[in-house]
Amino acid sequence: MCVGLPMQIVSVDGIAATCTDGTQHETVDLSLLGDQAPGTWVLTHLGCAREVISETEARQIMAALEGLRAIMAGGDAGDAFADLDARAPQLPPHLQAALDAGHPNG
Incomplete structure (x- = not known):
């Protein structure tokens, strides 16, 4: 990764x-x-x-990385992924377009 x-x-x-x-x-x-x-x-x-x-995106990435470090050390992620908690998973645009076009496997 x-x-x-x-x-x-x-x-x-x-x-x-x-x-x-x-x-x-x-x-x-x-x-x-x-x-x-x-x-x-x-x-x-x-x-x-x-x-x-953007600075906002940079801060979100830094918070997520800090959350991952905490989990790897046996702790809790806290609110490191708060920006993801309130939304459903999303496909990348090219996969969503393929699904919308009737190709369920991309």
């Missing part, structure tokens, strides 16, 4: 950005996203920024 980590850009030097997750700083490659301004939130994986995300 691959997990993207949300980080906020602190500074940019060409295609390299110094980013923080609030506790540590990391150099991140911006090649896939192009120019980004300090303050922008990005989803990173293996040292590369993959997607620009």
Whole structure:
């Protein structure tokens, strides 16, 4: 399983950005996203920024990751998944379209 980590850009030097997750700083490659301004939130994986995300989305991902850490340590997730509790499961758009078109297996 691959997990993207949300980080906020602190500074940019060409295609390299110094980013923080609030506790540590990391150099991140911006090649896939192009120019980004300090303050922008990005989803990173293996040292590369993959997607620009909102601060709200970044906070939700960080809360979910913290919830997973708590569960793995034998604790409780608390409200880490509160944004998912109030809604039914949803298919990705391409699978929902296939189901709507009468193809139950995608």
